[in-house]
Amino acid sequence: MEIRKIKASEITETVCRLFMDCNYYIGKDIYCALQKAKESEESETGRNILAQIIENDDIAAKERIPLCQDTGMAILFVKYGDKVVVEDGSFNDAVTEGVRKAYRDGFLRKSVVDDPVFDRINTKDNTPCIIHTEIVPGDKIEILAGGKGFGSENMSKIAMLTPSKGIEGVKNFILDTVREAGPNPCPPMVVGVGIGGTFEKAATLAKKATFRSIDTHNPDVRYASLEDELLYEINKMGFGPAGLGGTTTAIGVNIETYPTHIAGMPVAVNICCHAARHAKAVI
Numbered sequence: 001m002e003i004r005k006i007k008a009s010e011i012t013e014t015v016c017r018l019f020m021d022c023n024y025y026i027g028k029d030i031y032c033a034l035q036k037a038k039e040s041e042e043s044e045t046g047r048n049i050l051a052q053i054i055e056n057d058d059i060a061a062k063e064r065i066p067l068c069q070d071t072g073m074a075i076l077f078v079k080y081g082d083k084v085v086v087e088d089g090s091f092n093d094a095v096t097e098g099v100r101k102a103y104r105d106g107f108l109r110k111s112v113v114d115d116p117v118f119d120r121i122n123t124k125d126n127t128p129c130i131i132h133t134e135i136v137p138g139d140k141i142e143i144l145a146g147g148k149g150f151g152s153e154n155m156s157k158i159a160m161l162t163p164s165k166g167i168e169g170v171k172n173f174i175l176d177t178v179r180e181a182g183p184n185p186c187p188p189m190v191v192g193v194g195i196g197g198t199f200e201k202a203a204t205l206a207k208k209a210t211f212r213s214i215d216t217h218n219p220d221v222r223y224a225s226l227e228d229e230l231l232y233e234i235n236k237m238g239f240g241p242a243g244l245g246g247t248t249t250a251i252g253v254n255i256e257t258y259p260t261h262i263a264g265m266p267v268a269v270n271i272c273c274h275a276a277r278h279a280k281a282v283i
Contacts, residue, residue, distance in 0.1 A: 001083050001138070001139055002083070002139075003083050003084075003085055003139075004081070004083055004084055004085070004139035004140075005084075005085050005086075005087050006084055006085070006086055006087065006141065006283055007086075007087050007088055008086050008087065008088045008089030008090070008091075008093065008094035009088065009089075009094070010283060011086065011091065011094035011095060011098065011141070011283065012094045012095075012097045012098040012101065013098065014098065014143060014281050014283055015076070015094070015095050015097075015098025015099060015102070015143065015145065016098040016099075016101040016102040016105070016106075017102075017281070018098075018102075018143060018145040018279045018280075018281055019074060019098070019099060019102035019103070019106070019108070019145055019147060019279075020064075020102050020105075020106040020108075021279045022145060022146055022147060022277040022278055022279035023066045023067060023071050023072075023102075023106065023108055023147055023277060024060055024061060024064045024065065024066065024067070024106075025060070025061050025279075026057040026060070026061070026067060026275070026276075027213070027276060027277075027278060027279075029213040029214050029215045029252075030190075030214065030251070030274065030275075030276050031054070031057060032215065033214055033215070033251040033252065034050055034053055034054050034057070034188070034251065034274065035054065037050055037188060037241075037248040037251055038050040038051055038054065040247070040248070041240075041241070041246050041247055041248045042246065042247045043240055043241075043244075043245050043246035043247065045240075045241075045244050045245060045246065046240045046241045046244070046245065046246025046247065046248060047246075049240075049241035049242045049244065049246075050188075050241050050248065053241070053274060065107075066107075066108060066109070067275045067277070068149060068273070068275050069109060070109065070111065070149035070150065070151060071103070071108040071109045071111070071126075071147050071149075072111070072146070072147025072148045072149045072150075072277065073111060073112055073126070073129070073130065073147065073148050073150070073153075074099045074102075074103075074126055074127070074129035074130070074145070074146075074147055075129065075130045075132075075145070075146055075147070075148055075207065076095060076129060076130070076131045076132065076143055076144065076145045076146075077132045077134075077143075077144040077145075077208055077211065078095075078131060078132065078133045078134065078141065078142065078143050078144075079134050079136045079140075079141070079142040080133055080134065080135050080136065080141055081136060081137065081138035081139045081140045081141060082135055082136065082137055082138070083137075083138060083139040084138075084139055084140070084141055091141075092131060095129065095131060096127050096128060096129060099125075099126060099127050099129045100125040100126070100127050103125060103126040104125060108126070108147075109126075110122060110123070110124055110125060110126040111126060111150075112125075112126050112127060112128070132204060132208070140282050140283060141282070141283045142280065142281075142282045142283075143280065143281050143282075143283070144211055144278065144279075144280045145278070145279055145280070145281075146210075146211050146276075146277045146278040146279070147277045148207075148210075148272070148277075149186075149273055149275065151184060151185060151186055151273060152181075152184075152185035152186060152189065152271045152272050152273045153270070153271075154184070155177070155180075155181035155184055155185045155271045156177075156203075156206070156268070156269055156270045156271055157173075157177045157268070157269050158199065158202060158203055158206075158266065158267070158268040158269070159173045159266070159267050159268075160199065160264060160265075160266055161173065161264075161265040161266070161267055162263070162264070162265060163262075163263070163264070163265050165265065167226075169265075170195065170265070170267050171226075171229075171230065171233075173267050173269070174191070174193055174230055174267070174269055175230070175233055175234065177269040177271075178191060178234050178237070178249075178250070178269070178271065179237060181271055182239055182243065183239050183242070183243020183244075184243075185271045185272070185273055186242070186243075186273035186274060186275075187239050187240065187241060187242065187243055187248070187249050187250065187273075187274065188241055188248045188249060188250055188251045188274045189249065189250050189251070189271050189272060189273060189274065190210050190214055190250065190251060190252045190253075190254070190271075190272040190273075190274070190276045191210075191230070191231075191234065191250055191252070191253045191254070191269065191270075191271055191272075192206045192207060192208070192209030192210035192211075192212075192254050192256075192269070192270040192271070192272060193205075193206055193209055193230075193253065193254065193255040193256070193267070193268070193269055193270075194206035194207075194208070194209060194255075194256050194257075194258075194266075194267070194268040194270070195255065195256075195257045195258075195265070195266070195267050195268075196257045196258035196259055196260040196265070196266060197258040197259070197260055197266060198260070198261075198264075198266060199266060201258055201266070202258075202266035202267060202268040203268045203270070205256040205257070205258060205268065206256070206268035206269060206270035207270045208256055209254040209255060209256045209270065210254065210270050210271075210272040210276065210278075211278045212254045212256070214251060214252030214254065214276075216254075218254070218255050218256070218257070220257070223255045223257060226255060227253045227254065227255050228253075230253045231250055231252065231253045234249050234250045234253065235247055235248060235249050235250060237249050251274065
């Protein structure tokens with residue numbers, strides 16, 4: 001396979017479009033899940049709230065305005081083909097410019113501050129973004145992009161469990177994390193779970209899990225079954241839409257896994273609000 005050249009400007013325009021689209025248009029998987037939830041929700045208040053969420057999503061798409069005032073911190077999962085060369089600039093710079101352009105030209109709220117503790121001065125363009133890059137065979141670049149709001153991000157947790165905790169320890173940690181979060185993540189929520197790897201790998205897996213379509217399952221039937229079990233248990237908690245009570249606290253639980261050390265069993269939970277912004281493109 002020959003080397004393929006991609007102009008930095010094409011990457012910038014693609015990233016810009018992805019962040020505008022994911023902030024204006026709700027994913028089909030989320031939209032369908034919200035509609036099904038409205039039909040099955042036992043609480044009248046819950047049904048009314050779900051109807052309002054769906055109406056909000058319709059208005060956002062029609063008028064090309066943000067689904068939510070918190071348009072999130074920009075996160076990208078990239079599969080970068082090893083036969084790709086970027087012309088007229090670097091990949092990271094091209095991506096950063098795409099984020100900057102989307103949040104400026106798309107009238108998306110800029111929420112990033114330059115220092116986490118002391119200065120906390122708004123960068124005024126929502127950069128820098130966070131890029132997770134995986135080098136893969138091929139001559140294409142696949143970009144999965146999303147804006148993560150912090151009402152839900154702040155509810156996320158990680159635990160370094162020992163193997164002796166077993167499957168019950170994993171389930172208890174996940175359910176306890178969601179229970180403690182309560183109504184704060186703007187339910188109905190999507191719960192991303194990462195199991196395995198190391199401290200930082202589990203957290204990345206959990207984040208990536210929130211970007212996965214909720215109409216899919218983990219390919220391992222054991223984890224697929226666990227996804228369904230956890231979703232059932234979470235919806236029994238009764239927080240309901242907007243935290244005002246009901247049978248729809250979550251619309252999806254996605255689990256991603258990775259091999260780990262014999263002495264460890266890291267588990268991370270990354271909670272996402274019902275907006276669950278994600279969009280994908282292949283260059």
